[in-house]
Amino acid sequence: MWVCVSDIFDVKLINCRKVIGSAKGKMPENLFMDKLQEMLSKEINGKKYLLVLDDVSNENRNKWLKLIDLLMGGSRGSKILVTSRTELVANVTGTNSPYFVKGLTKEEAWLLFEKMAFKQRKESENTFKVTIGKEIVQKCKGVPLA
CATH class of the missing domain: 3.30.370 (Barnase; Chain D)
Structure with a gap:
């Protein structure tokens, strides 16, 4: 559940x-x-x-x-x-032992973003879209759900 x-x-x-x-x-x-x-x-x-x-x-x-x-x-x-x-x-x-999840590294976050946002590889060749994408990734601070 x-x-x-x-x-x-x-x-x-x-x-x-x-x-x-x-x-x-x-x-x-x-x-x-x-x-x-x-x-x-x-x-x-x-x-x-x-x-x-x-x-x-x-x-x-x-x-x-x-x-x-x-x-x-x-x-x-x-x-x-x-x-x-x-x-x-x-x-x-009163948890037994908490597990602290760390955010993604900048590289991991970019790879995930790139994979999800640029489904067709052509977009990742567009420097303007890549620049905007990297700004978005930076604002998300390694949190994939963001």
Whole structure:
């Protein structure tokens, strides 16, 4: 299951609606929390799951504990992977050992950009387009998603 969290860390929205939506392929309607918890329990209880919480920015420990409580029904071996831009989130979640991803080097970033932007090799021969492309790559600071 994959849930993009971004700036809003609402246990009801993230945990119940988005997780259920990720598992079933359809986000449930705006139900009361107890009904959403029931649906979530039915979805994960006794099952092994991998849940990716992507781009988390929440630094409130109490909200994490509420969320984790709701996800404890999975079978042994279930995992939750959290991606974040800050180390503080890793500390708040009580992660085992954070893995820090480094940005691409200038060369790697340019090769990726060139491959994606210049699908026909002719464009990479145009010095004007190459100059603009290198400016874009520099502004992205090695972050491929940018």
